[in-house]
Amino acid sequence: MASDNFQAHDYYLMDELLSDEHKLIRETARAWVKKEVSPIVEDACQKAEFPKQWIKGLAEIGAFGPYIPTEYGGAGLDQISYGLIMQELERGDSGLRSTASVQSSLVMFPIYTYGSEEQKKKYLPKLASGDMMGCFGLTEPDHGSNPNGMITNFKDAGDGKHVILNGAKMWISNSPFADIAVVWAKDEAGDIRGLVVERGMKGFTTPETHGKWSLRASATGELVFDNVKVPRENIFPNIKGLKGPLGCLNSARYGISWGVIGAAMDCYDSALRYSKERIQFGKPIGAFQLTQKKLAEMITEITKAQLLTWRLGVLKNEHRATPAQISMAKRNNVHMAITIAREARQIHGGMGITGEYPIMRHMMNLESVITYEGTHDIHLLITGMDVTGFNAFG
Known part of the structure; x- marks a missing residue:
């Protein structure tokens, strides 16, 4: 171990x-x-x-x-x-x-x-x-960055008590073992609504996604709905439209902006320790200027990210954090972490690709994190729209 x-x-x-x-x-x-x-x-x-x-x-x-x-x-x-x-x-x-x-x-x-x-x-x-x-069903096979295009839908079952849900979601963390799924689907009026689907409901399956090179210690799968009969009481009464799922994503993106600092800190700590132990040309590689440059830039970027998230946390506690501020932190910090993972891998040399060190695992994981909950480029456009007032989507 x-x-x-x-x-x-x-x-x-x-x-x-x-x-x-x-x-x-x-x-x-x-x-x-x-x-x-x-x-x-x-x-x-x-x-x-x-x-x-x-x-x-x-x-x-x-x-x-x-x-x-x-x-x-x-x-x-x-x-x-x-x-x-x-x-x-x-x-x-x-x-x-x-x-x-x-x-x-x-x-x-x-x-x-x-x-x-x-x-x-x-x-x-x-x-x-x-x-x-639980798990969360928003992303579909053909609708990722544009969730408004979703085709998953539900219609009245005709008994006044249930709706019939059809569609599919993919890239769903926890789906293979989840007991419930919070699913976003369009009603008969075309409005996006949230509802809770429980495992065991006929027609609801959660096939697992295999062959991942990233997030391998996390269960990922699909959500498939084939005429699933869901009680009307399982529909969220207090939300309608994209505002619902986007509110959830804001909370998740906020957590990610903190989380990836942990991955970056792990890579930096491992690289710093390795640089003091690994001897080349008669001295530790940490004594060479290029290694010090890498380490100095790593701790600088980690520190900047720590300050960014702490301030965001204060604003979140005061209910003043905006979705655009959260997007900035998510985008900046994930990019920071994946860059540090790559630099740390170089400091570790060939050992950096082995499981003896956490570097390659973090690097592969972060390739998913930089895409999910809003891609790197989508968050850039969110900030761009916030500062210019112009919508560059679509």
Whole structure:
């Protein structure tokens, strides 16, 4: 089993901006990752398996819906706490953070924000405890960056109590083992609505996606709906239109902006340590200017990302963070992390491609993260539209 020698780096004394509770939450998540994730994650990735035992641990450290009120089973924490948990999970593995992100921001968040009181009481406590797992169905085979073009739809079943759902979603994290799916589909009027589909409903299947080179320790699949009969009471009553799923994505993108800092920190820490141990031409490679350039740029970019997300977290706590601000952080930080992973791989030389170090695994994972929840280019256009007022989409 791999040993976890990770040490956090805080170049700008960011800890002084955190409360004692924030630091305790972070340390709890970090300790769990070191004990339960790091020793087995490389093997899980090689086998392309999601270790199911992680689910209970994630629930115990409060990683499922940390900001959901305690009355519904959540921890009632603030947005910075949520971010710190995501950072520590992604330091372990992006696939692990994806599992928690989906459960929190794409399943629990919409049920809490858009759902009826009955839906909240029925699902949220079980989702928070990990007794129930969920997934989120928005992306379709032919509609990714343009979700408004979705063709998944539902029609009245004719009995006044049910609707008939048809369509398909793909690239769905957690789908192979999820107990419920929060699905976005068009009603007969053409309006996008959210509804909860439960495993076991006739015509609902979740085929797994195989052959991934990225997020291999995360379960990915499809959602297929073939005349699925869904109770009307499972439809979210308090939301209509793209605003619903986009609100979920804002929460998920915020978590990602924190999470990828963890992956970057892991790559930097490993590269720094390796640069002090690896001897070439009679001295450690960390003594050479080009290696120092790489390391200095890494810690600079990590520090900038830490400041960006901390400020975003403050704005999120104050309900002042805009979707465009979240897009900027997601785009900047994922690009930062994937660049650091690539530079760290070079510092490790040939050893960087092996499972003895986490670098190649992070690099491959981040190739997915830079695309999902809004691609790198789409987030660029969101910022562009925000600063110019002109819509460059389509």
